[in-house]
Amino acid sequence: MVAGTEVIHQSIPVLDVQYGCITKGIDEIVDISAATAVALAVVSPSSSPECRLVAPGPDAVAVDVAASELDSRASDAIPNVSVEPLQFVPSIRSGSFADTGPRRYMEDEHIRIDDLSAHLGSLLRCPTPGAFYGVFDGHGGPDAAAYIKRHAIRFIFEDADFPQASEPDEVFLDSVENSIRKAFLLADLALADDCTISSSSGTTALTALVFGRLLLVANAGDCRAVLCRKGQAMEMSQDHRPIYAAERQRVKESGGYIDDGYLNGVLSVTRALGDWDMKMPRGSPSPLISEPEIRQATLTEDDEFLIIGCDGIWDVMSSEHAVSIVRRGLRRHDDPERCARELVMEALRLNTFDNLTVIVVCLSPEDRSSPPSPRSQDLRQQPPRLRCCKSLSAEALCNLRSWLDNDGGGN
Incomplete structure (x- = not known):
């Protein structure tokens, strides 16, 4: 026996x-x-x-x-x-993929840092594991998105007085939110001050931070973050477009208007960094703002992965569709890089008309979404x-x- x-x-x-x-x-x-x-x-x-x-x-x-x-x-x-039971701690690994799509040139940029402490060294003392991701979807040329990618780490973790802590308590979380809001504002002002950046160039911005069990997503624009929890799609951001009722109301109250689905007849988003030709004079109220919306989630063992993508993905597929593609891919090969590529290929198959950028962040060391064998x-x-x-x-x-x-x- x-x-x-x-x-x-x-x-x-x-x-x-x-x-x-x-x-x-x-x-x-x-x-x-x-x-x-x-x-x-x-x-x-x-x-x-x-x-x-x-x-x-x-x-x-x-x-x-x-x-x-x-x-x-x-x-x-x-x-x-x-x-x-031991308290759940995510084990982070990620993959990304970008493609110009049917456009003539690429305006997307992204950042993928799985180990924030190793990347920043003594600059930051934060709860572990720590990770940082960002997707920046440019318009009016690639300059604004490229500039934000180059300086995002400085804006968030240096210039915005990012808090130092070993454990994510309430005070730490409030301080992180304040720092991120300040960082978005600083980045927006920096684009106005840089004479090499055209005033008609702008970018949407979505960032995701993981500190221990905390997931914090900040979004200004129409990139999207989707968390897969027990196989279900949970949207961690809201698309800032004129069709969104709350944004449409805010635009009208600030003196702007919506024409054929475009802000002031020009822009398809209602929040972005840059685009100073629509925000001038500086300091005056504008229907186009850079303030991000921030959402938090406490990660558990039910959370499988996070998808972060530009609007070229979400223009042609739902959050649920994207989650199903990644889950199926992880069951087959357990490779987030391949999953990101498969999402881009699916968007191309569905005839997207934009640049494509996707990051897939797995929250466990191996795929747990696949059903167990009958035996x-x-x-x-x-x-x-x-x-x-x-x-x-x-x-x-x-x-x-x-x-x-x-x-x-x-x-």
């Missing part, structure tokens, strides 16, 4: 047995799992001095339990063994196997050993 337990009438030293529980009054041999046997073995020795561990061999552990102890635990020893599922559902037979008396065992030592064992 495999990792079994022998419950016999008395201890027989001539046999090497695994997980042997010796008591009286029970003449059965019971097969239980190794985990169950160990659970029986670790019952507090201080409360049962007659329970002891011995090692008859390298692969066997014998547990002798007095009759009075086993009788009192026979029905409830296993249920009473409680192991406090492994059956094994998990089976209760511990029980086999019962009568025990042999000491005299019978001695006779058996004598028979094996003599001619009977040679045939």
Whole structure:
């Protein structure tokens, strides 16, 4: 038998047995799992001095339990063994893919940092694991998006007084949000001040930060972040387009207008960095703003991956469709880089008309979305196997050993 337990009438030293529980009054041999046997073995020795561990061999552990102890635990020893579950901590790995698509040139940029502490060194003390991702979808030329990619780390982690902490408490979270809002504003103003950037060039911006179990997404524009939780798509951002009722109302209140789905008849988004030809004079109210919307989520073991993509993806597929493609890909090859490419290929197949950029961030060391095989599922559902037979008396065992030592064992 495999990792079994022998419950016999008395201890027989001539046999090497695994997980042997010796008591009286029970003449059965019971097969239980190794985990169950160990659970029986670790019952507090201080409360049962007659329970002891011995090692008859390298692969066997014998547990002798007095009759009075086993009788009192026979029905409830296993249920009473409680192991406090470890708090979930994401194990982060990611992949990305970008393609010009049907456009003549590329205006998208992105940042992918799986280990923020290693990347920033002594510049930042933050909860671990720490990661940072960003997608910047330019318009009016590539200059604004390229500029934000080059300086995003400085804007967020240096210029915006990013907080230092080892644990993500409430004070830390509030400070992070304030720093990100400040960073978006600083980046917007920097585009206005840089004479090499055209005033008609702008970019949407979506950033995602992971600190321990905290996921924080900041978005200004129509890039999108989608979290897969137990196979379901959870949108971690809102597309800032004129069709969004809250944005349409804000635009009207700020003196702007919507013409054929475009802000002031020009721009398809209502939030962006840059585009200073629509924001001048500086400091005056504008229907186009750079302030991000920020959403938080506490990650759990149900969270599988995060998709971050520019609008070229979401113009032709839903969040649910994208999640299904990535889940299917992870079941096949467990490679987030290939999943990102498969999303881009699907968008091209669906005739997207824009540049394409996608980041796929896995939150576990290996794919857990694939269903278990029928055999492994059956094994998990089976209760511990029980086999019962009568025990042999000491005299019978001695006779058996004598028979094996003599001619009977040679045939």
